[in-house]
Amino acid sequence: MNAQASTDPQVVVSTAPACIYLLVSDDPEHRGKPFPKNPDGDEVTWCPEPVLECNVAYLRADVATQEAQALRRLLQSRDSVIVDVAKQRDTWAAAARSIKFQERVAPWMEACFGREISGDTEERNHRFLEEALELVQACGCTQIEAHQLVDYVYGRPSGDKAQEVGGVMVTLAALCLAQAIDMHLAGDVELARIWGKVHAIRAKQAAKPKHSPLPDPSGTEDSHVR
Template sequence: MTQIDRFAHHRAAIAAGAMMLANEGRHGRPLTYHVVNAEGREPAFTCEPHEYLAVTPWTPQTEPFQMGVSAWMAATFPKEVCADIRERGDRLLEEVLELLQAHGYDRDRVATLTQYVYGRHVGEPAQEVGGVMVTLGAYCLAAGLDMHACGDAELARVWTKIDEIRAKQGGKRGLHTPLPTAPDSATADTLPITVWQINDMEWFAGAGTPESILAWYMEEHGLSHEDATGDEDELPRALSDHELDTLKFQDCDENERPTGIVRTFREQLAIEVAEGGTFPRLFASTEC
């Protein structure tokens, strides 16, 4: 079955019936999602609380996109992460914001719409999922994007990034950390100030974790994760002792010409720490 046929088959099946969520999961029993089609009620997949999604395709002829996501999740994350609906919500919101940011959406509208939504009655989850899908389709039409092709391309990409994504997840300070957290006074008091490589052109000095340094950099410059580091799966990296002793630092004058004494990164860092001031901050750049 071709890619186009697969999606056409899936959409036809959904149009013939409706997606239902069994109520048992609210009482500690397995969550069971179903697709109702012309042949009757066929289980799509089940999810035991705090377990991986156990995938059972509802027809042998096709594998809906959601099943491909389920297989990738099971291969990438621990069972409790797959079942954590709050963290899944964090990721969903993060991706929506990144999509809007990519098209120049005004960030000030986010707070306004948040107040508007949370001031209204609470919706029904299945209907709201439908609303998300319909609205995403309409958004993609306005943006000139094929939502199905984009989804397939991203799913294929993340299958090649399992190790990096798993390492990023494991490096978080807690299961419910929704996004990289900004540095705070406790972090500054307990971690040393060092030099972080943000991307191929910039190094910053500060105390924190890779996630906190990234969060500060994104906030400071109004950039997305991918724009900040060059790859949405990359995090800032603290320089090794060897790098601190071998990389060279030199000031530039107003005409962008090198001037002054050449120092190692370690020597320059010691000077800046002794002078004090606010950290994190720009330490060095390939551009004068």
């Protein structure tokens, strides 16, 4: 007997990609030009990944709502005005900009991992290093160059944590300028995307090996599990 399809009208929504991209062109100069007024079917298309140089990111409404709800709770805890997202989108956007990105990440970390893992400094070191390596790999840095820099850095005395964070922020901004990437938009898009993956990330975190810097020794795990 064939299994019957779900009658829940929201199943297709909840199983769709949290973020999808409108692919405009492979010319990076098109980022600074208006969107085509009358694009034909061959000129633009959709994809779950930003595979071209010029893409427009769209977030699933329910995923954006989850972050909006977390933001509303954060605003409430700071005795700020709670914004009705549906009716005052521009006001919400302004409120979101007034909250530091670091503070917006905090409720997502709490929802995914709880306080213990969120505050595990060793785990946070490993996951940050993993993401930093993935970024420079995507930008063309070779494995040999990465190993040379590891040897260079660890051959010098440790620096001041706060100063090194400042250096990370400045050099990340400089890298994004060179790569023509809006670092703030990229952060917003990624935070919204992973709000839609809380349950999957929890499951993968539970399956991680203990006492290892690697997220998955087999190399099969989604790299975007923090």
